Amino acid sequence: MKLYGSTTSPYVRRIRVVLAQTEHEFVDLQIFSGEDRELLASRNPALKVPCLEDDGRVILDSRVIYSYLSEKFGFAPLTWDEENMLTLIDAANDSFVQLLLLARSDIDTSGDALHFRLQKERIEAVFTSLEAQLNAGLFSKWTYPEICLYTLVDWVEFRELHDLSDYPRLRAFREAHKDRIELTATDPRQ
Secondary structure (H helix, E strand, O other): OEEEEOOOOHHHHHHHHHOOOOOOEEEEOOOOOHHHHHHHHHHOOOOOOOEEEEOOEEEEOHHHHHHHHHHHHOOOOOOHHHHHHHHHHHHHHHHHHHHHHHHHOOOOOOOOOHHHHHHHHHHHHHHHHHHHHHHOOOOOOOOHHHHHHHHHHHHHHHHOOOOOOOOHHHHHHHHHHOOOHHHHOOOOOO
16 A cells, blocks of 8 residues: 655645554655656646555545545444534635645735635634534544544644634644654654
8 A cells, every 4th residue: 555645734644644553655745846746646637635556546535545444444434423524624624725825825815805705714614613513522532533633733733824722622632632653653743
C-alpha cells in the first residue's frame, strides 16, 4: 500500500492516522509544483491529496479511501449520524482550504464578497454545530469521525486560520488527544 499526500494536509493526516498500525509507504509530495505535481497528476487527475495505491488500484479522496480501508480491514461501518458528522467536518475543512489558497494567492479575503462571506458563514455554522455535538457527548470514542475532527481543529490551529476561543469544547477535544502517538507521529509541525 502506498499513500500519496503532504504532511500538512488534514485530509492526508486523517488517513495516515488510520494507517498508523498498518504497513504502508507514505509518499510526501510538494503538491503545488515540479515533479511532485506531475507525479500527483499521474495518480489523481483531480490533483488533490490524498490518494492511495493498493493492489494495482488507485483510490481517490480521503472519504473514499476510508471506505476502501474500512471494507478491506473490516472496520465497523459508519452510522448515518457519523456520516453527517464527517460531512460537517469536511465542509469546514473545504472552506478553510479555499480561504487559505486565496490568501496564498495574495487575495484579501477580509471583504464582504459573496464567496468569502459564504465560506466564513459555513465555518461558523459548522463549528457551532460541532461544539454542540461535543457538549452533547458525541465524539467520545477514537474512531474515524474523532480522527477527522482532531485533524481539522489541529490544522486550523497549526495554520492559525481561526480564533477558536469561542469554541472551548473543540479546543478541549484537541488538548485531550494531542499526545496520542499516531498524532505526534503525524504532526505537521515536525
